[in-house]
Amino acid sequence: MYPAKPNEPATGVPVGGPGTANQWSTGLFDCFDDCGLCCMTWCCPCITFGRVAEIVDRGASSCGTSGALYSMLLYFTGCHWIYSCTYRAKMRAExxxxxxxxxxxxxxxxxxxxxxxxxxxxxxxxxxxxDLGWHLNMERRAGAGAGNVYPPAPQQMGR
Known part of the structure; x- marks a missing residue:
């Protein structure tokens, strides 16, 4: 993560104003920052791509559909990278x-x-x-704004 600057939050994720470019929170070759993700992506990139695509598309496409299309492009044409680079461009714009x-x-x-x-x-x-997908992320964010709601504690009858 990049160190916080005066106009950035303490988390190290740059905010920037309109017209200014933020920075990536991690470098392109920081793959081993998350070894589990690295291994999953190396063995089955369609899962990682599907998860990214669902969030970037704001739930308009599902992880499974995007991952399946990515897999078909990978195995039948070898041009999967063209499909995935469009999502990088969408994410950069967002x-x-x-x-x-x-x-x-x-x-x-x-x-x-x-x-x-x-x-x-x-x-x-x-x-x-x-990992959760778009809809569960939105539910989680909506729940965070309303305060934490917990089910009542189990009650027992006295004997």
Whole structure:
């Protein structure tokens, strides 16, 4: 994480104003910051991609559908990186992130697993849990605004 600057929150996630580019919360090659994510992405990138796509699309596409399409492109054409780089571009536009270290297509063509891991980590740094999907993330955020609600404690009859 980057150190906090005067106009940034203490979490280290840059905020920036309109027209200013934020920075990625982690680097492209910081894959081993989350070894579990790194291993999952290396073995089955369709899962990581599907989770990222569902959050970036705000629930318009499901993790399963996006992951299945990604898998078909990977196994039948080898051009899965073209599909995934479009989601990097959407994510950069949403969070005003720089196109670094190079253009989105080059990043995904050369370092697909690293790019997917970076996008996943960025969503986590911005308060999303890609494992839960869009709808559960929104429910969690709505519940956080209303205060914590807990079920009543179990009660027992006296003997």
């Amino acid at each position: 969070f005003n992130l720089p196109e670094s270290p190079c253009c989105d297509c080059c990043v995904h063509f050369c370092c697909e697993p690293c790019a997917l891991c970076q996008q996943y980590r960025e969503l986590k740094a911005r308060g999303f849990d890609p």
